[in-house]
Amino acid sequence: MAESKKISNFIDKFRIRNHLAREILAEFIGTWILLVFGDGVVAQTVLSRGANGSALSINWAWGMAVVMGIYFAGGISGAHINPAVTVTMATIGRFPWKKVPFYIIAQFLGAFMAAACVFGVYHDAIQNYDGGERQVYGPNATAGIFATYPQDFLSVGSGFADQVFGTALLLACILAISDSRNGPPPPGMGALMVGLVVFVIGMTFGFNCGYAINPARDFGPRVFTAMAGYGQEVWFTRDGKHWWWVPILGPIVGGICGALMYIVFVEMHHEPEKVENGKRKRLENNHEETPMNDNKV
Template structure:
């Protein structure tokens, strides 16, 4: 719901650029001017940092009760994972990168006007469901960052708020993976969509629509 509401809130202003990796990829593909990249990324990072601070304030009493005021990153009472992502003990670096591929690929499919896009007006809900499904299916591995804008600023906040620099050292210096992996995953998602979907579809034409209509009518007869 947070993603869905974010899309509704920012869709008319920026096209709902909530993810630095996707913003960078769109600039690289020429779909967004490079001059907008700094403003979008700064806005994303500030929003994520304020969100982390808000959650910390809302749940400070619960965090303090649970930890006794000892905020830790790893271990039985670790709480840093409420804010940023950390890998499961079994997770390899290669596996972590594969966890970050699906988001932009799914978004491209949802908005692909040459294929079978989501119904008009439902894109925000379907995108929110996409994020939910990615989290339910792969979140146990790495916390499914899929977005540097939602991982690095909260990580910086936790370093300031009492968890210390361990938030950067934990998981064999994991902090850079949620920045690089979603970006490479976005580029790979674009490649997969282009090779296996986009190249095999053409925009609908009147003649094509007439042919489809004729086929449907023939099927009814």
């Protein structure tokens, strides 16, 4: 009993009480979890030359990585773990702009550290795979483990459109899932639903350039690879065009477009509500409906 009290006192002594600081830590570790599992599955698939992974396993692992990241950070920071989510929520007035820089820095640092961890764990396998020559393109390229690169046929403009479209789907679905007036999932299941959204985006729109749909997920590891021996080629397409900005700006634009799409087509047309005795009621044709339950439309 005394030992338990000592541990409790120790934890309480070092517990961070500043709410923003807690949110920053949560965004950092949530993004770290996302990238550790996400980059890890790509590393296992690439370095085993497909023997220990496939496109299906990559998509599943990324989806479940999102779920785990949300469970890590959801109760503290809302688990944005993606600058596109943070900027979008601020743009539509559901997140304070003053917190945006702190969230984004935490997300980028979490992604950077995750890439470093995956690189460390798989260093010998990478060395065996490429013979010590770090390559961005070519038969023994390993930079794609950490960041996204376009197919040879894909133009920069088409890549940008791909990222806008994929992230628009992500944010539209996130708003749909979190809309308490439109049949939300049961409590605690929202994380799984968002993970399934990422999974289905990967299964349907992951071919062109790897469905980054998250600036931190791409830029943090890209910076790491530039520092880890892959050189300046990490910033460009195979034919020398600047690529690095596409998975940053594309998701930001796409996230805002997707949120507006959901708001315009669905959210703004909900029936008005009033609060009566602590319960929300929907008003329709001047008649009251049955009070809505969390899991009913």
